[in-house]
Amino acid sequence: MSNQDVVLPDMGIAAAAAALPGPGRALFACRGAAGAVSSLRRGAYGGLGLPGAADGGTGGEPFLGARAPAPAAVAAAGRTYTSRVVERPSARRPRPAAPPSTSATRGRKHPSALGSFDQVAAAAKGKRVVMFMDYDGTLSPIVTDTDMAFMTAEMREAVRDVAKHFPTAIVTGRCVEKVCSFVGLSELYYAGSHGMDIKGPSSKDDQTVLLHPAREFLPVIDKAFRALEERTRATPGARVEHNKFCLSVHFRCVAEKSWSPLAEQVKAVLRDFPELKLTEGRKVLEIRPSIMWDKGRAVEFLLKSLGFDDRSDVLPVYIWDDRTDEDAFKVLKKRGQGLGILVSKCPKETDASYSLQDPTEVMEFLVRLVEWKRLRSPSPAARPRAQQQK
Numbered sequence: 001m002s003n004q005d006v007v008l009p010d011m012g013i014a015a016a017a018a019a020l021p022g023p024g025r026a027l028f029a030c031r032g033a034a035g036a037v038s039s040l041r042r043g044a045y046g047g048l049g050l051p052g053a054a055d056g057g058t059g060g061e062p063f064l065g066a067r068a069p070a071p072a073a074v075a076a077a078g079r080t081y082t083s084r085v086v087e088r089p090s091a092r093r094p095r096p097a098a099p100p101s102t103s104a105t106r107g108r109k110h111p112s113a114l115g116s117f118d119q120v121a122a123a124a125k126g127k128r129v130v131m132f133m134d135y136d137g138t139l140s141p142i143v144t145d146t147d148m149a150f151m152t153a154e155m156r157e158a159v160r161d162v163a164k165h166f167p168t169a170i171v172t173g174r175c176v177e178k179v180c181s182f183v184g185l186s187e188l189y190y191a192g193s194h195g196m197d198i199k200g201p202s203s204k205d206d207q208t209v210l211l212h213p214a215r216e217f218l219p220v221i222d223k224a225f226r227a228l229e230e231r232t233r234a235t236p237g238a239r240v241e242h243n244k245f246c247l248s249v250h251f252r253c254v255a256e257k258s259w260s261p262l263a264e265q266v267k268a269v270l271r272d273f274p275e276l277k278l279t280e281g282r283k284v285l286e287i288r289p290s291i292m293w294d295k296g297r298a299v300e301f302l303l304k305s306l307g308f309d310d311r312s313d314v315l316p317v318y319i320w321d322d323r324t325d326e327d328a329f330k331v332l333k334k335r336g337q338g339l340g341i342l343v344s345k346c347p348k349e350t351d352a353s354y355s356l357q358d359p360t361e362v363m364e365f366l367v368r369l370v371e372w373k374r375l376r377s378p379s380p381a382a383r384p385r386a387q388q389q390k
């Protein structure tokens with residue numbers, strides 16, 4: 001891919017942010033399918049005013065209680081975790097070309113990107129498609145142990161094929177090293193730590209560093225990590241994940257009655273770190289540097305790096321499941337560009353145009369997109385001889 005060779009110097013935030021507009025805010029309004037309203041959802045976090053707390057960070061996980069057939073126990077950082085899939089993937093099944101979109105989760109407002117693939121293809125026709133994808137909940141199922149969120153080999157193949165045809169970036173809250181180890185494809189762009197660690201494709205093991213807008217926060221992030229580990233140690237199931245330029249405090253495995261006390265502990269620690277801010281994701285409290293940089297800025301930066309900044313013939317396709325990605329998509333929407341696909345089994349207030357239910361459907365969509373592209377760009381051998389000579 002010609003535009004995959006962009007290499008920029010490791011820039012600081014001042015240089016990178018100068019030309020980029022600020023991100024917008026988005027609201028998720030998802031409720032779990034079971035209709036249970038947790039203490040968190042009822043507003044135990046109301047006083048926190050955590051962005052994204054409207055859905056209690058559950059992301060509306062209707063299969064929260066589902067047990068995986070073969071739980072795997074792993075020990076990490078001195079604590080033992082048992083990982084299980086908390087979202088039941090849809091069974092692999094042959095899919096008709098244009099299945100009806102009848103599920104309550106896919107109203108007319110956000111039809112299935114598979115069922116409406118012809119519309120997606122029409123939007124992409126004549127455009128240079130650029131792919132942006134979130135990792136957790138999009139390429140991998142949500143599981144209880146964050147270290148076990150593997151994507152399938154089939155998904156890896158699908159993403160590899162996508163990257164052969166379109167510039168492709170993974171935009172994630174995880175640190176780049178971790179997500180690279182899960183994805184295992186060096187030909188992709190990665191915007192890790194919520195866009196604060198941007199790396200480009202590389203032929204070697206290490207990705208090429210493009211941007212580190214929060215590099216001066218590394219010492220404070222390390223210090224906050226140690227303080228949070230210390231403070232939350234007594235809460236069974238709580239886990240602090242170091243994502244290099246940001247931190248995640250997971251409460252998926254914490255008893256519900258302890259969610260609010262845990263949030264209070266985290267808030268108390270952060271009083272000593274005014275340069276850090278707190279937001280909420282899917283059963284996770286996210287701690288990030290208080291700078292005007294997020295996934296949206298990262299997406300803009302990547303488009304600019306790819307030389308697609310001022311072009312009207314570009315179609316960024318963004319597939320995500322979490323509210324931080326919604327922020328990123330708002331940036332694309334503001335530019336008047338972008339096709340957003342929300343991965344969710346339940347309705348959410350979203351700027352996305354389409355929906356997919358789970359990573360299995362995401363994979364089917366990616367396969368379909370590649371097939372569409374292949375049909376439109378036949379191999380040289382398949383082209384008429386006259387065309388081959390041009």
Ligand SMILES: O=P(O)(O)OC[C@H]1O[C@H](O[C@H]2O[C@H](CO)[C@@H](O)[C@H](O)[C@H]2O)[C@H](O)[C@@H](O)[C@@H]1O
Pocket residue numbers: 134135136137141142143144145146149171172173174241243248250252281282283284286322324
């Ligand atoms: O931007 P993303 O790629 O969606 O990353 C957001 C967070 O994802 C991970 O946590 C989530 O997935 C875990 C594994 O399935 C799950 O256990 C957890 O409850 C979810 O919140 C990751 O661990 C975080 O660091 C990311 O910030």
